[in-house]
Amino acid sequence: MYYNFLLIIFFFLTHLLYFNSAYSEVYKWVDDNGKTVYGDKPTTNNAEKIKIQNAPKKNKQDQERVKKQQKLLNIIKEERDEKASLQKEEKIKKDQQKLKCAEIIKEFQETKDATLLYKETDDPDTPIYLSDEERRIEEAKYEDYIKNNC
Numbered sequence: 740m741y742y743n744f745l746l747i748i749f750f751f752l753t754h755l756l757y758f759n760s761a762y763s764e765v766y767k768w769v770d771d772n773g774k775t776v777y778g779d780k781p782t783t784n785n786a787e788k789i790k791i792q793n794a795p796k797k798n799k800q801d802q803e804r805v806k807k808q809q810k811l812l813n814i815i816k817e818e819r820d821e822k823a824s825l826q827k828e829e830k831i832k833k834d835q836q837k838l839k840c841a842e843i844i845k846e847f848q849e850t851k852d853a854t855l856l857y858k859e860t861d862d863p864d865t866p867i868y869l870s871d872e873e874r875r876i877e878e879a880k881y882e883d884y885i886k887n888n889c
Contacts, residue, residue: 765789840889847881849876 768786770776777789850856856874857866869877 765791799826817826836888842883843881843884845887847878850878 744874765777765788766781766786767775767777767780768781768783771784776782856869856877858869859866
């Protein structure tokens with residue numbers, strides 16, 4: 740019984756010493772170069788012992804302020820994400836428009852290079868050929884589209 744009692748006391752003393760070393764003292768001094776140095780073992784005689792205070796407890800106002808800040812940060816993040824999404828959609832639309840412009844320019848070039856233009860009818864053997872005036876109107880449509888959209 741006595742042995743168990745000594746073992747328990749020894750156990751508590753070792754933990755007490757361990758915790759005591761965890762909260763060791765901190766010293767502040769100025770070295771030879773004029774810089775302020777902090778350490779747990781002073782190297783000069785002019786070292787000053789510093790008492791470290793516990794961090795202040797958070798009061799209700801601080802907690803509410805932190806919550807409001809977090810809400811604001813979340814709103815800003817949502818706005819940033821929405822803006823990025825809109826920019827991505829806009830880029831997709833621009834890319835689609837570029838493809839459409841390239842296709843229209845190609846069709847316009849083919850129209851200019853063609854000797855005869857025609858419109859297809861229900862009967863594939865009898866197309867309707869465009870006159871010079873109708874051809875100029877078609878080319879003008881292509882030019883207007885390219886001028887306004889490309």
